[in-house]
Amino acid sequence: MFSAAEAYERFMGRWSRRLARKFVEFVGVGDGDCVLDVGSGTGSLLLTILNQFATTRATAIDPAIEFVNFARAQAETAHAGRATFEQGDAQRLRFADVTFDKSLCALVLNFVSDRDAALREMIRVTRTDGVVAAAVWDYGQGMEMLRMFWEEAAALDAAAAGKDERHMPLCRAGELAAMWRANGLIEVEERPLVIAMEFSSFDDFWLPFLGGQGPAGAYASTLPKRRQQQLEERLRRRLLRDRDDGAIELRARAWAVKGVAATGIVP
Numbered sequence: 001m002f003s004a005a006e007a008y009e010r011f012m013g014r015w016s017r018r019l020a021r022k023f024v025e026f027v028g029v030g031d032g033d034c035v036l037d038v039g040s041g042t043g044s045l046l047l048t049i050l051n052q053f054a055t056t057r058a059t060a061i062d063p064a065i066e067f068v069n070f071a072r073a074q075a076e077t078a079h080a081g082r083a084t085f086e087q088g089d090a091q092r093l094r095f096a097d098v099t100f101d102k103s104l105c106a107l108v109l110n111f112v113s114d115r116d117a118a119l120r121e122m123i124r125v126t127r128t129d130g131v132v133a134a135a136v137w138d139y140g141q142g143m144e145m146l147r148m149f150w151e152e153a154a155a156l157d158a159a160a161a162g163k164d165e166r167h168m169p170l171c172r173a174g175e176l177a178a179m180w181r182a183n184g185l186i187e188v189e190e191r192p193l194v195i196a197m198e199f200s201s202f203d204d205f206w207l208p209f210l211g212g213q214g215p216a217g218a219y220a221s222t223l224p225k226r227r228q229q230q231l232e233e234r235l236r237r238r239l240l241r242d243r244d245d246g247a248i249e250l251r252a253r254a255w256a257v258k259g260v261a262a263t264g265i266v267p
Helices: 005-027 044-052 065-075 115-124 144-156 158-163 175-182 202-211 214-221 225-240
Strands: 034-038 057-062 083-087 100-106 126-137 186-199 248-260
Touching (some): 005 100, 005 248, 034 044, 034 115, 044 057, 044 100, 100 115, 115 126, 115 175, 126 175, 144 158, 144 214, 144 225, 144 248, 175 248, 186 202, 202 214, 202 225, 202 248
Parallel strands (some): 034 057, 057 083
């Protein structure tokens, strides 16, 4: 579901970058920090940090080598020497204990098979009094693009309801904070982060789904042609109403959490 960098950029990367600015502010990243970006994807979060803070150093890991290479290519000219990109597993980080000032995970923790193991690893590699933080899209209520997609898909195909991302863990209010506290983090704070998603046309909304990225993209891109066209027409009517085409604006909300790694935490 997550392997084609260019397709992911058209589908979600542009919105990940917009959210990253709010997430960085919420976390409190600053100049001079040593930051780990877990599940870095195409580099939206890491590049936001490097662009904003001239002396911050960052390490990014992702299991998809194409994403790693894409992010590295984006950063190597402007930020040579300050960023490291690696293929890696969030559940088994190769880094030594207390290596980073801040360990971040944006829009990926809900896709990790052993989420608690990944969080424990993030805690392990974060210094005492450092910050561990994550964000997850609110798939059930706050992510209008995907909410509309899955509602119209389920109206055509009842089986689509079982693929809807609203069933994913950690996407509801309070779930991330509860996980952070259960793993020993202190001063835990959870906050909604909201961005606008502006599409220049219906095609700007619809065509990225056909790139096969994420659960919705995987579903849309593998539909038989006739069913794909039916879904496209339902979404077109819902979004444009009486217009032939034009700009579309939707909202997207993510839940963000941060906590402090306390002395004595044993991951």
